[in-house]
Amino acid sequence: xxxxxxxxxxxxxxxxxxxxxxxxxxxxxxxxxxxxxxxxxxxxxxxxxxxxxxxxxxxxxxxx
Numbered sequence: 001x002x003x004x005x006x007x008x009x010x011x012x013x014x015x016x017x018x019x020x021x022x023x024x025x026x027x028x029x030x031x032x033x034x035x036x037x038x039x040x041x042x043x044x045x046x047x048x049x050x051x052x053x054x055x056x057x058x059x060x061x062x063x064x
Contacts, residue, residue, distance in 0.1 A: 004031035004032055004033075004034050005031065005032055006029060006030065006031060006032070007030040007031055007032045008032075009030055013030075017030060034062070035062040035063045035064075036062065036063045037060070037061065037062060037063070038061040038062055038063050038064075040061055044061070048061060
C-alpha cells in the first residue's frame, strides 16, 4: 500500500512528461517517491496492531 501524492516538478521534467503523454496518447500522473517501509521488531508490530485496533485505521510504517 502506498500513499503517494502528486509530485511538484520543475518545468523541464514537466515538459518531458507532457511530450511523452502526446506520444503515447495517455494522461500521466507523476507521484512523489514513497519512503521505504520500516522493518519493525515484533514489539513494534504489536504496538502498531494495538494502535490500529484502537483507532480503527490501517497504519503503515515508513522509514523516517
